[in-house]
Each structure stands twice: as C-alpha cells, then as structure tokens.
Amino acid sequence: MSAYNDLSPFGLHAPHGLVARVLRVTRRRPVSWLGRRLGFICRTAGIALLRGKPQDVDALGARMRLYPAHNVSEKNLLFTPHLFDPEERTVLAAHLRDGFTFIDVGANVGGYSLFVAAMAGPHARILAIEPQPEIFERLTYNVSQNPFASIKALECAVTDQDGDITLFLDAANSGESSTRFVSPQGRRNSVRVPSKALSTIIKDEQFDVLDALKVDVEGAEDLVLDPFFQTVEPRLWPKLLIVDNGSGPATRKIAALGGGRAYRLMLQTRSNNVYQRAT
DSSP, X not given: OOSSOOOSOTTTTOOOHHHHHHHHHHTTOOSSHHHHHHHHHHHHHHHHHHTTOOEEEEETTEEEEEOOTTOXXXXXXXXXXXXXXXXXXXXXXXXXXXXXXXXXXXXXXXXXXXXXXXXXXXXXXXXXXXXXHHHHHHHHHHHHTOTTOOEEEEOSEEESSSEEEEEEEOSSOGGGOBSSOOSGGGGGEEEEEEEEEHHHHHHHTTOSOOSEEEEOOTTOHHHHHHHHHHHSOGGGSOSEEEEETTOXXXXXXXXXXXXXXXXXXXXXXXXXXXXXXOO
16 A cells, blocks of 8 residues: 555545535535535635545445645545536547547546546546545446446556656646656656557457547657547547647647547637547
C-alpha cells in the first residue's frame, strides 16, 4: 500500500458530521454561476474539515474513494459531481450502444471511465490509462469497488514513443501533471514512467473499433494524437473525440484532418472540445 493512499475496505471513510452536511449542500447546488460559486465556497470549507483524509461516496453512478486535497478532479467528483463536465457526459450518454468501446487517456481516478461503465452496462469495453503511480493506485481501487465496471486500467503515459519518459508532477493539483514541462511548479518533482504510443496500445489491446476517445494530458495532446492519426488506419479513428481545449496544436490538427471533413466540432466547453466523426 502506498504511504499516502488508504486501501482499506470501502465505507470506512463514509462522510459523517459536518462533512456530510457540507456534501448535502454542495451536491444540491444548481448548474448556474451562483450555484457554482456557492458550491466552491462550501467545498473549501469541506476540504479544511477533512484535513487530507479521503471520503467514500457514490459519484456519477459509481463508488469512489476520493482525496480532494490536491486534485481538482477529485474535489469536483466529491463535492459537485453533477458539475463534473456535465455537457461532455451528456454527449457521451447519447452515443452509448451495446458493446460501447472507450479509451480514456489521462483517466485520473476514473471519473469518465466509471461514468461510462455505469451508463453503458456490462458489455462495454473501457480502457483507462493513467501514468502517475499514486493516482493509478486510486484509479484501480475505485474500479475494484464497482463489479459492474468493465474497465481495464493501464499504468503508462501515452505519447509519441514507446519506452520511458519523464512525467512532471504538480504538487498542487495532480491532474495537471504532464509529460510536457509547463510551469516552474512542475519541475520540483518528476518521475520516470513507462510510455506507449496510442497506436501501440490499440494494437496490443486488439481494438477493432473505437466509439469514443478522451484525451486529457495537460498540454501534450498533440504528442498523443499526431502520431495516432498519421499511423492508424481511418477505420480505427474514434467516432467521438473529447480533447482538452487547452492544447492548441492538437485541436488545429483535428480541425485539418481530411481537409477539415473528417471531424466536426459539436461542442466546446470551458474544459474540452468534443468532435464527432463526419466520415
């Protein structure tokens, strides 16, 4: 067991007392500017009450043990799961089918993967990929608490190469760790992790169709997508593509595919661009 993660039986950290009351408030906030602001204020108080401890909760239809202190994704999943990329999840839900296939690159603790698993049913095939050792441990713990979840977790970075690569860690927000150096904060800590190209993963895992692909790797999305679209035959290109909208090179590449005819931008949110395969 990691020195930081607690792998004790689920339910040991069930919310109680003031924390439970804060969660009841934050999880009922409306999806509006005021609702979000009030939720974030209450969330700050809840994190202070927890003092770094995790909480065992249901979120997005799945059981999760969440550590909100230094991971924005876990903060949102714990306190305001209904505000966790709601528009993107609505699009995903509308495209679900029997045997849905989904690859989640930069899965974090499993928010997207577990949501799809809960919605798509036991015949879905989901691959959740996460390079950070401690976050990967949380991901696999969360997956194991949900027997319905047809999720395989893979511990590696997805880049333009097979081998090893340096992962720069963000101490303030684990979700902003990246294989591409972005800020002085990231240089304080780094770790070498296994790296694979997405084309290698698809071949190794024997995917013959890909309904949806989500890529959130904090500014290194082009390292994932450029070689993928260059080397993988179009029949394996995803029907639905969710990409962090902070990655300019990747979004420009997607827009140019097939002379601009391969994908159409169907949704742009504060966090992501969502593309639908057009051909």
